[in-house]
Amino acid sequence: MTVTPASSSTPAAAASSTPDASKQLSSNFSTFLTLLTAQLKNQDPTSPMDSNAFTQQLVMYSQVEQQINTNTNLQTLITQSTSNAAALTTGYLGKKVSIVNGNASLTGGTAAWTYNLPNATATTQLTVTDANGKTVYTGTGETASGNHTFTWNGKDTNGNQLSDGTYKLAVAGTASGGGSVTGAVASAGVVSQIDLTGAAPQLIIGNMEVGLGDIAAVTN
16 A cells, blocks of 8 residues: 655645746846836936836736735645645545446456446446447346446457456436436445545556545445
8 A cells, every 4th residue: 555645746846936936026126126226316307207107017016926925825725735635545545435436447357336226227238438438348237226236357348358447337227117217336446555646636446546526435
């Protein structure tokens, strides 16, 4: 069980660009004040320069400085949020979780789902798609209402063994009196790693990554 540390592409690393912007603003502002002082010293007393332009530029610099400070504070909040999320997700390591986005990991040629039919159906079709959304398997499912289990051997409709990875199950049925019935699909797996390299932590379960929003339950 491992935790993959965040890379330099995380929001925390992005904050490093803010001090550069602040330094550039400070340098430009110093240059502006130097030029302004020189202009005031060398202006024609009989035709003084318009002070409104200077005032407007000072206001603009102040607004930019405030925006940079706001961005700095936001980056700090994002960094803190990411750190808190990382600390939270480490508690999932080694735990069995229920996944409700329809995905399951095909590992060693086996993937398993559970699905629930809210009503009995005349026919039920099971459709498995790969990570690219391509349909790789179709078959018939149970027709009684309630919970059912589907264990897939990783072979496509033509009997070819597919490579391990993430696959998604969809369940659609036709009611006896007509109309469609959609089954709710879930899978389960043990969290072996936490991936912190992206903007949001991802749980590694078998061969797939799962976001926290797709977790319905956690058990020891």
